[in-house]
Every structure is written in C-alpha cells, then in structure tokens.
Amino acid sequence: MKKKIIYFLSAQIIIFLLILLIYKHIDLETYANISFYIGGGITFLGLVTYVVSGGFFDLYVSSSRKFFTRKHLRDEIENMRLPSEVFSFSPKPILALGLSILACTCIALFFYYG
Template sequence: MLLLAKKVARLFIPSEIAVLAASYIHYHDLSLVHYINTSFFIGGLFLFFSLTIFILSSGFFDRTANGFRKTFTFNGKGLSKDELSEIKPLSELIAIPYLPSLLNGVLLMAVMMVCLWIYYL
C-alpha cells in the first residue's frame, strides 16, 4: 500500500505542475476558473487512459481480436490453428499497471471538485 502511495505521489505532483503550466500557457493567466478547466481535462485524460488499460487487460476484447484473426487473412493466406494458438491474447500483451494513473485521475478530479466548491461559495 505504501508503494502505491509513493507511485501516486510521484505522479500527482508533476500532474499538478502540468495543470498549472498548461493553464498559464493556454490562458496566459492563473486563476481558479482556469485551473478548474485545465485540471478537468488532464484528470479526464488520466481516467480515460487508465480505464482503457483496465478494459484491455481484463480480457474483454480477447475474443473479438481472435475472431478478427480468424476472419481476415494476411497476405492472401489464412492462419492455421497452430498459428492462431501461438498468438498471445490481447490481455497478455498489455502489462501497464492502471491503478496509479486511475488514482491520480481521481485525485486530480477531487482537487478540481474542491476548487469548484470554493469557486461557487
């Protein structure tokens, strides 16, 4: 658990710096509204990336990828059953841990929600 917290902290601090830098570069000003807008997009990108990795590594698309391999040919030749069995499933090819980026995205969105709550007070 401590190792996961360190990974998230190593990802969260540069993400906050990236939010501030992107906000300043895009809007040429630092304000709460600009921070909220930018952190929403960057946090959403982290959530989208981590959920995509989670779905791909869970094996959800293994049957679909296998069906495409059986249906379509490569250079005019179909694949034999031995060749199909040697190909690794898609879920085994994805080896990226999704949890640190998922927690980073959730933290960015939580900070954005706190800033949004402060803004509307």
C-alpha cells in the same frame, strides 16, 4: 505511496504550466478547466487500460483473426498474443491519479461557486 505523491505533484505542475501557457494568468476557473481535461484524459486512459487488460476484447480479436486470415497462416495467428496479454501493468495507479486530479477539480469548483 511516495511514487503516487510524486506523480500527483508532477501532474499539478504540468497543469499550472499549461494554465500559464494557454491563459497567461492563474485563477480558480482556469485551474478547474485544465485540471478537468488532464484528469479526465488520464482517467479515460486508465479505464481503457482496465477494460483491455481484463480480457474484454480477447474473444473478438481472436475470432476476427481466424475469420480474416488465410488457412495457411492460421498457425501463426494462433501464436499471436491477445490484447490482455500485452498489458503487463496494473491500471489502478493510472485510475488513482486521474481520479485524484478530478477530485481536485471538484474542490476547486466548490470554492469557485461557494
């Protein structure tokens, strides 16, 4: 739980630094814009990690390896790792961080339009 809070706070610091670098002033609209970009990017990265680690592309990768390689290299190709075996970590913390940043974006937009 402590790691999640540290990651969330460091993401918020990065968001505020980007606001100061790009816009030179801090207001609710610029916070909503930058946090949407950061949160959306992290959520997209988490979703891609979830899909690849779930084994969605394993059949495609293994069949395309077999189709596009020469016959004398087939033994080497069969020993190569699949994309789902490359990811050894869980995508849940990445998704949780991205969704929490997007939740902060929604809260900021609620106050901005309210």
